[in-house]
Amino acid sequence: MRLSDLDTPAIIVDLDIMERNLRKAADYARSNGLRLRPHTKTHKSPALGRRQLDLGAAGLSVAKSTEAEVMLQSGTSDLLLAYPVIGRQKLQRLTEIARRSALTVSLDSLAAARPISDAAREAGVEIGVLAEVDVGLGRVGVQPGDELLSLVSGLARLPHLRWRGIAFYPGHIKELDDRGRADLETLRSTLFDTIRHLEQNSLHPEIVSGGSTPLLWYSHTIPGMNEIRPGTYIFNDRNTVYSGACTRADCAATILATVVSTAPGRMIIDGGSKTFSSDRLGYTADVTWGEILEAPHARFHKMNEEHGYVDLHAESTAFSVGDRVRVLPNHICVAVNLHEQVYGFRGDEVVEVWKVEGRGKLQ
Ligand SMILES: Cc1ncc(COP(=O)(O)O)c(C=O)c1O
CATH class of the missing domain: 3.20.20.10 (Alanine racemase)
Incomplete structure (x- = not known):
């Protein structure tokens, strides 16, 4: 696959x-x-x-x-x-x-x-x-x-x-x-x-x-x-980069999302708080929910449960419905807990699938 x-x-x-x-x-x-x-x-x-x-x-x-x-x-x-x-x-x-x-x-x-x-x-x-x-x-x-x-x-x-x-x-x-x-x-x-x-x-x-x-x-x-x-x-995440303990090149996990709607200066991706969690970035005043790897100047600034709002005013890349983006989340641990499985890949190939067996194990 x-x-x-x-x-x-x-x-x-x-x-x-x-x-x-x-x-x-x-x-x-x-x-x-x-x-x-x-x-x-x-x-x-x-x-x-x-x-x-x-x-x-x-x-x-x-x-x-x-x-x-x-x-x-x-x-x-x-x-x-x-x-x-x-x-x-x-x-x-x-x-x-x-x-x-x-x-x-x-x-x-x-x-x-x-x-x-x-x-x-x-x-x-x-x-x-x-x-x-x-x-x-x-x-x-x-x-x-x-x-x-x-x-x-x-x-x-x-x-x-x-x-x-x-x-x-x-x-x-x-x-x-x-x-x-x-x-x-x-x-x-x-x-x-x-x-x-x-x-x-x-x-x-x-x-x-x-x-x-x-x-x-x-x-x-x-x-x-x-x-x-x-x-x-x-995995590392945006918080780890912010802490100085790793660089972006050390971030193994990202969240693959699809553009489901566009308007001038804006796009909506198919994940919100139920996909990324609402954990903020470290102790900062920043209120963004992840970095879009394909659009470094975009701002993923707002979420509903299933919608991610991305402001594209400062971004030169244009996106269309159906495009896919990879998002580096603020806090990967809570994001993993929201997903049933995680996919391991090399190059373009998905070579492993892990069930998140411990998700929801709260007691
Ligand atoms: C008791 C305890 N030990 C270890 C860790 C792991 O720390 P980190 O998330 O910084 O890797 C945590 C994280 O929440 C923790 O609560």
């Missing part, structure tokens, strides 16, 4: 670029003594998880218990569920997963940890835990220092749980501008102090799990971090 045979809108992935991205991150991790545990929320496909493992990942990360079930199909023997697991049904799933793979959960309270310990005891399994520490995002995580110490001391005492270390997510650093560099410096000293504080109290974290795609290539400069969980790096 050729790209021109695909129905639109469709997410298409340039396999040469994707494989280069995977190899580059695996080589970087290996040469810096970091364990690579990619976050699979970006592709949500066991086949791609398998490829990450084959290219050097030590295990995989997921956000939800149902995603973890799906990702077992990759054949992984080591999963990190990087999200607090709360609720009876999820605990049941957790213990089933722990029978089939080494499993670690990151969490930030004993209220979350105790039921996991109870469920693991009942099921006769052991589950690893990482204490989540907030390094500036203000999402989940206890504060570094005494709060962390008290959480870790509590975790280390709970039966059928194995306290393995700490986890953090520096999602507040989206770009290495002055503010980003200052935040990165703060992150370095926070982690240094945090690990020293734990060690002074005879608590030695075997795993210090963190990282993100914007900070991927700075991972070796973050003291004590020995495991990284980038997700977006497999």
Whole structure:
């Protein structure tokens, strides 16, 4: 099948670029003594998880218990569920997963940890835990220092749980501008102090799990971090370019769309918020929804659910109904979650189709 045979809108992935991205991150991790545990929320496909493992990942990360079930199909023997697991049904799933793979959960309270310990005891399994520490995002995580110490001391005492270390997510650093560099410096000293504080109290974290795609290539400069969980790096997107962690040439995934209507200075493409998602570009004031590769001066400035509005006043290329364009989305992870499948191509040929098995797996 050729790209021109695909129905639109469709997410298409340039396999040469994707494989280069995977190899580059695996080589970087290996040469810096970091364990690579990619976050699979970006592709949500066991086949791609398998490829990450084959290219050097030590295990995989997921956000939800149902995603973890799906990702077992990759054949992984080591999963990190990087999200607090709360609720009876999820605990049941957790213990089933722990029978089939080494499993670690990151969490930030004993209220979350105790039921996991109870469920693991009942099921006769052991589950690893990482204490989540907030390094500036203000999402989940206890504060570094005494709060962390008290959480870790509590975790280390709970039966059928194995306290393995700490986890953090520096999602507040989206770009290495002055503010980003200052935040990165703060992150370095926070982690240094945090690990020293734990060690002074005879608590030695075997795993210090963190990282993100914007900070991927700075991972070796973050003291004590020995495991990284980038997700977006497999495809990259407009946000990754904006962060400085890649160039446009490193963006593997685009969304193929068809022009369905034209008027002077405007065209409508066959995808809106249900195709691209409504995620904006980084922390910027920019309100555009993607870059049209064939029309660099066009502005994809507005969306309804199924309509994409493209302003062509500054663009010299003319478009007709039926033309196809490729759009680099702001945030590929949420776009993938909206699509049933993703197509891998080389040159003009579609050579692989991956079902997005983890889409909609929210529990
Ligand atoms: C806990 C956690 N770890 C890792 C990642 C991957 O980060 P990135 O999307 O920058 O690759 C995310 C992304 O949302 C995350 O929430």
